[in-house]
Amino acid sequence: MVTKRSASGGSGRWVVGITGASGSIYGVRLIEELLAADAHVELVVTDAGWRVLKEEQGWNAARRQDALEAKFGAALAGGRLHYYPNADIGANIASGSYKAEGMVIAPCSMGTLASIAHGISDDLLTRAADVAMKEGRRLILVPRETPLHAIHLENMLTLSRMGVSIVPAMPAFYYGPQTLDDMVNFLVGKLLDVMGIDHQLYRRWGDEPNER
Numbered sequence: 001m002v003t004k005r006s007a008s009g010g011s012g013r014w015v016v017g018i019t020g021a022s023g024s025i026y027g028v029r030l031i032e033e034l035l036a037a038d039a040h041v042e043l044v045v046t047d048a049g050w051r052v053l054k055e056e057q058g059w060n061a062a063r064r065q066d067a068l069e070a071k072f073g074a075a076l077a078g079g080r081l082h083y084y085p086n087a088d089i090g091a092n093i094a095s096g097s098y099k100a101e102g103m104v105i106a107p108c109s110m111g112t113l114a115s116i117a118h119g120i121s122d123d124l125l126t127r128a129a130d131v132a133m134k135e136g137r138r139l140i141l142v143p144r145e146t147p148l149h150a151i152h153l154e155n156m157l158t159l160s161r162m163g164v165s166i167v168p169a170m171p172a173f174y175y176g177p178q179t180l181d182d183m184v185n186f187l188v189g190k191l192l193d194v195m196g197i198d199h200q201l202y203r204r205w206g207d208e209p210n211e212r
Contacts, residue, residue, distance in 0.1 A: 014034055018045045024053045026169060029184050029185070031072065041081045042100065094127045096131050103129055107169060144168075175205075
């Protein structure tokens with residue numbers, strides 16, 4: 001469970017992007033945890049991201065608003081989750097004057113990562129990422145690809161040198177994961193660590209294991 005924090009304590013407003021890389025569950029679980037932490041979420045999903053949500057999560061990609069309401073209806077109704085079509089280049093999150101703590105793209109495809117690394121912002125998601133960098137806000141990318149070739153690695157190095165956090169979707173085993181949820185929670189917990197949001201999603205190194 002997430003330890004709730006007020007906006008002034010670090011949860012605030014976060015932009016979350018979901019692209020067409022495998023691992024859509026990471027983005028969905030991150031949204032759940034941010035909402036539980038009293039954060040506001042600004043969501044943008046690429047067309048390929050919607051396809052992966054359909055294939056991996058069973059979402060109705062043909063009726064996107066219905067799919068979102070089925071999963072996050074209360075947050076949408078309460079104004080704590082806003083969804084923007086990726087073609088809406090004039091959305092709030094495309095402007096640096098719209099305040100946010102930062103942005104997380106989970107998962108992040110290599111195509112999206114390459115566009116961000118080279119300043120190509122031809123849709124809302126890449127524009128929002130560009131805004132995060134130019135405004136000096138936290139930008140966190142979750143690449144999910146294997147194996148990686150030199151261009152992938154060079155693009156990640158370029159972004160890392162600019163202060164972007166690269167958090168690959170790599171599981172750990174020291175804490176004794178028993179289920180797929182355990183492994184997803186570990187990665188989402190690492191994201192929350194980088195975002196500065198308290199949580200209890202996994203056992204940290206040095207903590208005593210729970211008795212089973």
